[in-house]
Amino acid sequence: MGKATGFMEIKREEAVERDPIERLKDWKEYSAPFSDEVMSRQGARCMDCGTPFCHIGMEIGGATSGCPVYNLIPEWNDLVYKGKWKEALERLLKTNNFPEFTGRVCPAPCEGSCTVAISDPAVAIKNIEQAIIDKGFENGWITPRIPEERTGKKIAIIGSGPAGMASADQLNQAGHSVTVYERADRAGGLLMYGIPNMKLEKDVVQRRIDLLQQEGVEFILNTEVGKDISAEALKEQYDSVIVCTGAQKQRNLVIEGREADGVHFAMDYLTTATQSLLDSNFEDNNYIDAKGKDVIVIGGGDTGADCIATALRQGANSVTQFGKHPQLPLARTSDNMWPEYPQVFALEYAHKEAKAKYGEDIRQYCIQTKKFVADENGKLIELHTVEMKKTRDENGMFVYEEVPGTEKVWPAHLVLIAIGFEGPEQPLLKEFGINIVNRRAEAEYGKFTTNVDGVFAAGDARRGQSLIVWAINEGREVAYAVDEYLMGTTALPTVASM
Template sequence: MAKPTGFLTYVRADVKKEAPHKRVAHWKEFTRPMSTQTLQEQGARCMDCAVPFCHTGTEEVGCPIHNLIPEWNELVYRNQWKEALVRLHKTNNFPEFTGRVCPAPCEGSCVAALHGEAVAIKSIENHIVERGFAEGWIVAHPPKARTEKTVAIVGSGPAGLAAADQLNQAGHTVTVFERDDRVGGLLTYGIPDVKLPFSIIERRINLLREEGISFETGVDIGSDISAAVLRESFDAVILATGATKPRDLSCEGRTLDGVHFAMDFLRANTKSLLDSNHQDEQFLSAAGKHVIVIGGGDTGADCITTSVRHGALSVTQFDINAQQGFTRASENAWPLFPIVHTVSDAHEEAIAIYGEDPRAYKLQTKRFLGANGHVTGLETIEVNTTIDAQGRKTRTEVPGSEQVWHADLVLLALGFEGADATLCEALGVQMSTSQTVAQGRRPYETSVPGVFAAGDNRRGQSLVVWAIDEGRKAAAVCDRFLGGVFLS
């Protein structure tokens, strides 16, 4: 452990951030690094808790990739940063990604959070890896020997990249295929650059290239390369294509211009930003518009972040659920991830610009309104949600609660329904009833020998940290299929 009385001596500190009204004028990161002394004090807050729930890694508790959090917290406290980096990389291929965009389930399960504030685990993690890059400790380490086995990975999101990294280190020759023009999948085009800059992703990709991984961008498997040719050309294939089929809203007026899927909005914005700093104008602009975002999750918040920076006249986010309380409910007791009301960076920015929280709760969209083929607004009704013993939700409309909202741009951030079945069908891979890749004889195997699956296309829409875990585990199963003994 670190300092025995650290959690009593020091209070939690979080990274400082540029003021909202200033940071919305640019697309750069706006966090400010902590001092070394502050970080050591934060590491000292890690307790001798006997059972470190922070790295337990179940579906509902702790870190999915079992980060050795108490160990690197102590090393930071003792100013042994290089050793902390070694421990961090043992379980996490890309801590610079998770240190920026992970919601930190580890902190929700921190013992210090039982009666106080959690250790600032996410901040410490990000500072460890960034110091590693700054000090030159993170360099390419190509495998010392190569097997004669080849692996194709379809998809370059966090699951695909983690699988590629693991298999490459085991000595296999790995090629990653990405249908977009840049590597990264939803890391690149699904998360605004202000939260996870592409330069951070590219920095890691360059290392993976130096270590021997090949990346083929702009290649759509099934179109540019047939599924049959892919199978013939490689000893194994890992599908890491994500859950890319967006959930739609079926109601009157859905086909009006100005109603778009959130991912189409976010992808076009980031591509234009990276291509031309928005000079090509090849994106859906929210400038001068009243924007309504339907969906209360992180993707919806990313739409707020983007719309505010475009210069939207107003932004409103609909959440079909009631506002969460400020303290845990009895059924959400520690060490479960806390389901409580929070104000994200995006909401903080909207409050600063428009003077109020952009969220509206318990609203269901009944129909879209339009004129001359373009959306002008929408009609909602208030709903109450009940959940039965089996976890099934029932929505009940409140009579007389109809309301009309003005909107020039509507963004649907309702999550995803599953994976694109096209490639699976071409490979003969079976799909489940929930539109994910069906499991074969063992986890991460598919119904086709030599073809494996990892990430959201296997488990459904989830977190970046879960995708990394999936990629690592799928790589281990694939390695055993190839006769390897290096991964576990």
């Protein structure tokens, strides 16, 4: 374990962030790395609990609690405390294929269930995880692992997001020949185009893709299965197919004026911004621009926050974020007890930037958008809202009611809809003939088999919109299932066995 009295003597230190106003001038990551000395102190706060709830990896109250890939958190915390970074890296990579991603963009359910967090701030698990993997790359400890033997089996994976890449990594190491199909012009899925550069710089994503290629994984880009190549052709050419397309169908806001010029899906906005940044540093003008506009983001989640940060960097005149729910409390309430994920108020990186620029929190709570209004040329000029009140009905269920007299008109030239995803896009599933339940591919967790022989499904395409760490979990687990299907047995680990 770390220092026996570590959590009593050492306070949690937050990640160092660049000045909010200064970082708005570029698209680089907003955080800066901790020093080895700070990381050692933070590792010392871990008590190696008898039951380490930090990696229970389960859902409680509809939210994830603990690490779904069951990272060996107490072990590598102790090794960092002792300065044994290479050994810490070895333990980290036993369970997590891509710590450089989770260490940057995972919401850290491990910290919410940290035992220290019962009465004190949690161990800085996420920051330590990122520090370990970054040091591994910096020191050249991470090198291509090329399988010595090949099985002769061929596997096609549709989608190059975290689930697709995790399954590709595992199956390639098992000796199979793996080909990943991606319809975009760069691999990485939402890691590449759905998460802005200031949260996850794209050379970090490309570095991992390059490593997978060196190890033998083939990526075929600009190729959409169902259009550029048929499902039948894949089934004929490969011994197994895994569908890891994610949950990319965005939830729409079907109200009056939705067709106005200036109303966009959040992911379309984020994707075009990142693609233009990577292609030409915005010189191609092939993106949705917020410059000089009054911007409203509808949706209070991470995607909405990413839209805020992007609009600020583009030079928006104003940015406002609408949320359906009331403001979260400053501390856990009696119905959100440890080890559940803490539903408490926080300022995300984007909100800190907006507050620094505008002098106040830009979030509006319990707001419902009623309609969009365009001018005679069809361009968006305003948005109408009403406040909502959250109450319980006669059955004890929460319902929202409009508050009379709270109608308001907001100037708006750009509205970004960030209210979640409905599931995977349906045409691909239908082309394979995969059974669809609740708009998702029907495939039992642990087996991942669909009704089509040799075709598996994993990640958000199977479970619906979720966390990157669950995608990695499912990518690892489906690899185990596919290897066993092809070979009759498997030496790959399951997540639960770790």
